[in-house]
Amino acid sequence: MDVVALEKTEEYQGRYRVERTLGAGGMGVVYLAEDIKLGRKVAIKQLRSDLTGNSAEARFRSEAQLLARLNHPNIVRLYDVLEEKHSIALVMELVEGVTLKEWMRENSPTLVEKLDLLMQICQGLGKAHCLGIIHRDLKPENILVTIDGVAKITDFGIAKALDCDEQLTREDHIAGSVQAMSPEQLQGTKLDARSDLFSLGSIAYEILCGAKPFKRDDMNALAFAHHITSKPHIPAHQAWPEIPKPLSALLDRLLGKHPEQRPDNAQQVFEALELVRKHGIDDSTLQYSETVTQLLIKPRKKRGRLSLILGGFAALSLSAYWAWHTLMQLPPQYIAVLPIEINGNIPGGENNKALIKALVRQALVSTPAKLKSSALISFDHEENDNFDKQLKELQILGTTDVLFARLDCIEQRCNIELQRINPQDSRITGQTSFTFLTNRPQEAQYSIGTSAIDLFPSNYKEGEFSDIKMAPADYAMYLSTISKLATPEIQVSTDDSDLDLLEELISKYPQNANLYRSYADVALARWVGTNNKKFLTYALGVLANAEENGLDKTAILEARLVIKSVGNDIEGFKKTIHELQSIGYPSANLYTQFSRFLYIQGDYTQGAIYGQQAIDLNPSSAHSHYVLAMNQVAAGNYVDARDTLKKIVELSPGYWVAYALLGVIELETGNLSAAEIAISSIPEESRTWGSQVNLGTIFFLQGKYSKSLDIYLKELETSPENLLILNQIAETYLMLSDRSKAREIFTQIIRLTNDSSELRPKRYRAGAFAYLGKTSDSIALIMELLRKSPDDTYVKHTATQVYALAGEWQSASYYLEQLLEQKMSIEWFALPAFQQICNQPQVSQVVLEKLCNRRTSPKELTSS
Incomplete structure (x- = not known):
């Protein structure tokens, strides 16, 4: 089918309705079309009919093969490949926006907006490089910017996989735009990912400085190529006299003539830009401030000079953000309050006794806020735990000091004994006692508060304790x-x-x-x-x-x-942590809080970084280890998570949540017997609803659907709107062939998640849409979640189901392959949504080998 015929065709291959031409280039024409099956607009890029049969067709096929491996929010996605006779066309994501070249011409962006766009390009490029793909023609015309400001790399027509033959055709060595090509590409030598970084430097220079790094004048292509390979670029400060020093230094390295002079990878460039973005931008003007310049190290005049601002940027950005000040010279104190103990009789009976306990507890939990470098450790004890067991639990939480109050009361008079205890050795490090009257509660609270503060060294005191x-x-x-x-x-x-x-x-x-x-x-x-x-x-x-x-x-x-920790305001949460840090609040506590917050947001990579920072500062805290393990498990990093959980068990053999999380790892990797042992080792009275649900999931993966359904329904009684339990029940009904009940549950999930903006509810909502046949809604939602949390194991699992139910086999195979590569067990793919994947021609070799050729029926699983 030639170009003209496609343009006039109302419906192509029974699925695509061509509406109009979007543009044309030397190799093909791009059309706007509608995917009738999925109800979405797409772009169809068709090879010109007069170019078929030569290297252009090979390039088209190569682009399709490379794009099939790429799935990233900053890369234009490939949906389908259409072939008819000698014609070939690529069905691609429709990007509503302009090219980067047009964006620069039509906008007056702030420095923040420029950096944000460059960081996005780094992320897309980094994804391609991680898969061994070099773009080789990175330029402003090949980057699209959506109306929402999202950058998307396109046109991988001359891209090359590192494991491919050296060239598709001889002319491919000099294919692409001269201005965008690295010196080694112009010279026809072997390329690696750092060639694209030179092109990225050229783009960054143009975005930041408003000019090109090499002035062409009237030079022909050959002369200009020689100029790029042999002459230095125009210094950035000549094009933009006010350019921040860090950005000028970064451009110099990106535009180095030799690959070894440039950063090692796009991630390093991203981290460099991120550091300037976070710490060098004035919030009120959105322009550069000098606060970050002092963090930079001048380059060494040797081959290893890359370390100047790039190699250590990840660590620098963390230390810069948390701003280690002299206030942190006091060793941090992590203070917990033990349950209040009351003996004797108080007028008013148990009700009045509860009020007195609340009074004393309020005075004690307020103590850390009155001390420098001190934080309150929340502590939920079991009712029957004895004193020694409580101290042991606090020890493994990383607690440094414990406050304990014992009251002996006769009528209105209570004698209170206050103790400050070191949980590491149960030694009393400070104590006092006095008498107060229960009918004068405010005076009692004041006396208890001031006495508790006096148990700590004077250099920790903020000032005089007062109350209204x-x-x-x-x-x-x-x-x-x-x-x-x-x-x-x-x-x-x-x-x-x-x-x-x-x-x-x-x-x-x-x-x-x-x-x-x-x-x-x-x-x-x-x-x-x-x-x-x-x-x-x-x-x-x-x-x-x-x-x-x-x-x-x-x-x-x-x-x-x-x-803030239970909301979605990331910047607000960071700001609050930074303010606490600046007044000397213990950092380990803040790192753990931030790690937990990032886990809730689905940012597991950063969550693990901050979790490790917390452990480095307070190695004895089992809780910090646990939060780190949560992030590692969610990201599919099972090996490191097992090591972290092993350390927790060494710190505290009775830290039951660690066993529960270990059960999750064994579940996801298919070690069902080990998972059952891990969860069953938790005393029944200490099991959470989550552990019980995981026990049900073990039976589900073993094909014992009725048994798992009984557990789910029992847990649903105490938590009737729990989305995880509802989702498990719906999937179990699917396996029991009760589609009617499954639809009821999926409909309930959609109702319950109608106003939710959080990751997990949205994930359940996307799956429910897919199973209810609302394909467009499910795909739009799962694409949003993949952009937000591309490494989330559970998002990828849901994405596989969504794309499989939509018949998008290539995308389904892509995410399924990722899950299998991270060692997720094949038992997790027993749902009906996965059943047809192995029959599709688009399925990858990895999926064929790891799933299709080894798939075991649920009946066989049950018998085993």
Whole structure:
């Protein structure tokens, strides 16, 4: 079929309706078309009919083969290859936007926008290089920019795989634009990925400086090529006198004449740009500030000079961000509060005893905020745990100090003994005792608070402890509210009236810091119980008022950090952590919090980096090890995760969540017996609903669907809107051939995730759409998730199902291959969505060998 015929065809190969021509080049024509089956617009790039049979056709086929291996948000995707007689066409992602050349001509972007675009190009290029693909024609015309500012690399027509023959055709050595080619490409010598980095440098120079690095004037192509290979580029500061020094240095290295003078890979360039982006940009002007220049190291005049700003940029960006100041000279303290012990009789019975416990606990948990370089460690103990066991658990959490209070009461008088204990050896490092009256609770709280602070060295004290007294009736209501927070079922023991009461008290006593912290705690409890984010918004508003009133900064920042940790405001979370760091808050605690936050956001690579930073600072913390392991498992890094979990077990043989996570690893890698042993080793009373669900999943993967369904339904009774459990139930119904019930559950999942902006709910929603036949919705959603979390094991697993159900076999095979390569077991691919993959011609050799040729039926699994 020739070009004219395709343009006039209403429907091509029964699937694509051609609408109009988008553009034409030397090798082919690009059309706008509609994919009738999936209801989406696509671009069809067809080889000119007069070029078939020569090297151009080989280039087209090579481009298709290379693009089939590439799936990245910053690379234009290949959907399909169409062949008819001697005609070949590529069906590709339609990018609504302009070329980078047009973008530079039509916009006046800020430095931030320029850096963001360059960082995206680095990420796309890095993906290609990781797969052994060199673009060889990287230039502004071959980069598209969407209307949302997303950069996408296109036109891999002369790209070359590193494991290919040296050339497709002889002319390919000098194929491409001279301005975009590296010296070694112009000279026809062997290329590696650093050739593309030269081209990237040329693009970066043009974006940042508004000019090209080599002036052509009236030189012909041959003369200009000689100029590039032998003459230096125009110094960046001549084109842009105000160019930041780090960017000028980076351009010099990218445009080095020899590959060894350039960075090793695109990731190093990304990290360099990211450092300038994060630490050298003024938030108000979005332009460069000098804060990052001092981090740079001048180059050595040797072959190893690459280390100047690139080799160490990852480490520099971390240390620069956390800003190690002199405030960190005090050794950090991680303080926990043991359950309050009361003996004797108190007027008012158990209810009044609970109020006194709340009073004492409130005074003690406020202590770390009054001390420099100190953080509160949250601690949930089992009701029957003895004193020694509690200390042991706190030891493995990395706790340095424990506060313990024992009360002996007779009527209105209570004698309190306060102790500061070192959990490492159970030694008492400080103690005091005194008597207070229960009918004067505010005075008691003040005395307990000041006495607790006095147990610590004087150089840790922030200043004099003070508090704002409330009217007795108001304090009684406040005490009643915070006593609810000490109960295990906080999500049902608090209600909106508690927030109303605290708001009223804050209006009366705007200088009382305890009220603001308590409001944040209750708001968080309401969010836990309802999943309604309005409560988080309320809390942030109240805490903002606290800052305006000049209240204790550490306490307010701590409360804000907790609220931010369960949301999606990454920049806000970073800012709060940075503020805490700047006033001397212990870094290990912040690193662990940030690692956990990134895990929730689906950024497992960065989550693991910060988790390791926390461990480096506090090696005895099993909790930090556990958060690191969570990120490693989610990213499919099972080998390192096993090592991390082994260290946890060495630190604490009774840290049961580590066994549960080990069970997840064994589950995903198909070691079902080992998974069952790991989970079953957890005492039944210590198993969470998640462990029980994983036990059900073991039976599911063994083909024991009825047994797994019983477990899921039992857990659903106590958590009726749990998306994980609902998804497992729906998939189990599919395996039991009860499609009607499966559809009911998938419909419920869509209803429950209607307003969610978080990764996990969206993943379940994408799968539900796919199984309900809403193909366009499912593909759009899974593409969004893949852009956000390309390394997420579970997102890739859902993507495989979505594309398989849509008949997009090439994409399904692509993600399935990734999962198999990271050692995910073939048992995870028993669902109906996967059943037809092995019958498709697009399936990769890896999938054929690792799945199709080894697939075992569920019946065989059950019998084994």
